[in-house]
Each structure stands twice: as structure tokens, then as C-alpha cells.
Amino acid sequence: MDYESQAWVAALTAGGSERESAVARLHELLLRAARFEASRRRDSLARVGAAELDDLAHQAADDALMAVLRKLDSFRGDSRFTTWAYKFALLEAGVKLRRRAWEGRELSLDAEGRPSLPDLRPSPHADAETSELLGALRTAIDTELTPHQRDVLVAVTVQDVPIDVLAERMGSTRGALYKTLHDARRRLRAHLGAQGLRVGDSDA
């Protein structure tokens, strides 16, 4: 572990005023990271005022501080301490900002109330192979996947719903939904590959 990282860990595990001072410095660092993330996402949050954005950054920094202190024992020095700490702030800020950007937005649903899948018509310039693959994919999504796999795949990859926004709405977690997405993709790859269609090198 590099010297600066050791110093952070030592100060955060010390007692009294040394720890208080280190926690305050850490919060400043996390707030800087959260504000950086808010600034990067300003375009997708044009309707959100500067004060609310800064409030979200503060909430993200507060939550990240709790996470960093709770997981401090697991920091092994595989990176610099600041890089390790920043990722918690960026994660918290990213989740909060994506959810805020999608607040009040509804998924596009079909007649059965499920995420709607368009026809996946190839563009006029598509070659025959691409057209065939898209057609086979459209069919396989309806015939080879479970309803849950289909809904997650369509929402995330076609409708571009952020996976943590979808997780919140489905009462699930990002990790669980990504597992569903991964399984759905493997099933599609295996099915299309068995039909002799070229889908790249598959791990399925």
C-alpha cells in the first residue's frame, strides 16, 4: 500500500480529533467527486435546478462516506485510497442522478402492460445477413426467453432504461437484473448459433 493510502487508513482508524479531521477531509473529497458526477450529467438533468443537483451531490457524499467507513477493513491497497473512495461517491451519485433523470418517466408498454418491443426492422441499408439476424432475434426474444428475461432485456437494451432505475421499479437489485440480462443474452446467442447464424464468439 502506498504511503498516502496508509496515512488515510491510519487517520480514519485513529481515535479522537485525528479521526474527526480525517472523516471531514474524506467527506470533502467525496463531495467533490459527487459534484463532478453531477456536472458530467447536467445535460440529462436540464429540468433540475442547480440547488437540487447540489443537494443530490451532498446526499451522495453522505451515503458514500457511510459506505467507505463501513468497508474500510476491506481496503487492501489494490489501488490508491482516493481512487477506492471515489468509486463509492460516483456510484451513489450515478444512481441518484439516473433515478432523478427518470423521475416521472414511464416505460413504453405494450397492450399487455409489458415493455414494448418494436419490430426491429432493419434499416434500408442493412445487408441480408443483418436483416436475417434481426428477424431471428425478434422471434427468439418472444419464443426463447422467460417473460422476466424478455422484459429486462427490452427495457435495458431497447428502451435504454438505466438498470438501477429498472431495479428500483421492479423491486430488485442491479446485480440481480444484470444476471437476468446476461442469462437472456446467452440463451439468445445459443439459439441463434444453433440456427447457423453468426453471432460472434460465444461463451455459451
Next chain:
Amino acid sequence: MRDDERLIGRLLGPAGQEVTCDTCFEQLDAYVDLELAGRDADAELPGMRAHFEGCPACAEDHESLVALVSRERR
């Protein structure tokens, strides 16, 4: 890349082995420090790059961490 190919890529995801979202988060800081040190992060932490291709949220977290750490070290 044309829209058709991009859509097919999003639907089918990465071809290679990839880590989970949880593992990606665990290794993200080490991966970024390796990248910024000019080392072969993909060889040392396999499965991360494929996961970024398949998971837009983790890809955004990765891009943000690279951008932030790069800026802080300038």
C-alpha cells in the same frame, strides 16, 4: 457502427466471459489505477472490459472514475 449493428450488439451483449456487476464494482478502482499507470488492466483483471460492453451503468461508472482520477492527478 450502423444502428442495426449497434442494436444487435446491445441485445446480444459481449461475446467473451465477463464479471458480474458486484465484482466489477469491487475491482473498478484497481482496474482504473492500472489503466492510468499504463499497465494492461484487461490482462490483470479479465472480464472487466467485456462487462463494460454489456452493462451501460457500470460503463458510466468506469468512465467517470477515469475522468475524475485523471483530472485530480493533473
